[in-house]
Amino acid sequence: MPVPKSDYLSDSWRDGLFTNKVVFCTGGAGTICSAQVRALVHLGADACIVGRNVEKTEAAAKDIATARPGSKVIGIGAVDVRKPDDLQKAADRCAKELGAIDFVIAGAAGNFLASINQLSVNAFKSVIDIDVLGSFNTLKATLPYLIESGKKHAVDSKSPKPSPLGPGGRIIFVSATIHYRTMPFQSHVAVAKAGIDALSHSVAIEFGPLGVTSNVIAPGPIGQTEGLERLLPSDTFESYMKSQPLGRLGTVRDIADATVYLFSDTGSYVTGQVLVVDGASWRMSAGSTTGGNLSYPDLLLSGQPVPNVKTGRRSKI
Numbered sequence: 001m002p003v004p005k006s007d008y009l010s011d012s013w014r015d016g017l018f019t020n021k022v023v024f025c026t027g028g029a030g031t032i033c034s035a036q037v038r039a040l041v042h043l044g045a046d047a048c049i050v051g052r053n054v055e056k057t058e059a060a061a062k063d064i065a066t067a068r069p070g071s072k073v074i075g076i077g078a079v080d081v082r083k084p085d086d087l088q089k090a091a092d093r094c095a096k097e098l099g100a101i102d103f104v105i106a107g108a109a110g111n112f113l114a115s116i117n118q119l120s121v122n123a124f125k126s127v128i129d130i131d132v133l134g135s136f137n138t139l140k141a142t143l144p145y146l147i148e149s150g151k152k153h154a155v156d157s158k159s160p161k162p163s164p165l166g167p168g169g170r171i172i173f174v175s176a177t178i179h180y181r182t183m184p185f186q187s188h189v190a191v192a193k194a195g196i197d198a199l200s201h202s203v204a205i206e207f208g209p210l211g212v213t214s215n216v217i218a219p220g221p222i223g224q225t226e227g228l229e230r231l232l233p234s235d236t237f238e239s240y241m242k243s244q245p246l247g248r249l250g251t252v253r254d255i256a257d258a259t260v261y262l263f264s265d266t267g268s269y270v271t272g273q274v275l276v277v278d279g280a281s282w283r284m285s286a287g288s289t290t291g292g293n294l295s296y297p298d299l300l301l302s303g304q305p306v307p308n309v310k311t312g313r314r315s316k317i
């Protein structure tokens with residue numbers, strides 16, 4: 001069903017900004033990434049989204065395609081970012097069917113709240129594998145295409161003027177702000193997101209000379225997302241909102257607008273950066289773990305698991 005434009009894109013951008021551009025996105029069926037891709041498709045891009053769940057990924061692709069009549073959006077399911085071969089096949093198919101990969105969004109992530117005591121080695125590894133290795137695998141699978149696009153869309157360094165073909169050769173890693181101050185029950189995610197940030201910075205300096213830019217978008221608390229469902233216990237919502245400087249949660253449109261900024265000519269000299277889109281949330285205290293049943297350090301001392309959140313834990317039966 002078509003989503004109203006105002007839900008995922010502000011009026012600041014002109015239609016056709018990304019005509020003839022192709023975006024490849026992992027985690028593209030998720031709430032945040034699908035809005036990022038929907039915005040780019042609305043503005044002219046074609047897209048390929050990949051994910052683990054076949055039905056969900058294919059349905060999301062069809063839905064995103066409604067953002068612009070005539071758009072091509074491919075949904076490739078059964079792709080686990082932990083498996084480099086899955087990603088390589090998906091990236092190659094994207095380039096073959098859509099003609100190129102100009103932009104990449106590495107958005108697949110895993111998260112749940114658990115203390116270090118409650119984390120098994122495999123639980124810690126699962127998040128590191130999805131977030132850090134998954135981002136690395138995404139990068140490796142798409143780099144040849146990004147380099148090709150960067151070359152084709154190079155800014156003339158003498159003038160310096162944007163390419164008449166528009167921008168290309170850009171990657172965004174979706175990270176978080178959790179590791180800036182750290183927070184309890186998020187050691188696995190803090191370590192993973194710090195790794196993603198470091199990877200992006202390395203890409204910026206190693207591939208800048210080849211015309212590729214690399215940046216991080218760090219979303220804060222974004223409403224109606226699986227991430228927030230997993231991180232914010234329902235009984236702490238009110239006290240949490242009081243701690244938010246702008247008095248509201250972020251929206252997926254806030255993240256989509258930041259994506260358009262980085263991928264269009266407005267972002268052509270921005271690389272190796274972290275764009276925090278969080279309403280100054282992280283500058284306040286460590287957020288959700290200050291109230292209700294999550295009182296610090298009471299819950300840690302009790303040894304009980306974190307209550308009232310979607311855990312994401314699979315049933316063993």
Ligand code: HXC
Binds near residue numbers: 119126175220
């Ligand atoms: C403790 C847990 C757990 C929990 C899973 N595990 N959930 N341990 N508390 N709540 C453990 C399991 O017991 C298992 O360890 C290990 O983690 C792997 O679990 P599986 O279910 O077998 O793994 P898998 O199917 O690969 O799933 C990965 C996952 C899952 C990360 C655990 O939650 C997932 O697929 N998530 C993807 C979607 C997601 O998380 N979206 C939110 C992203 S939001 P054992 O030892 O038992 O084998 C986000 C926002 C960041 O990233 C910050 C925003 C501000």
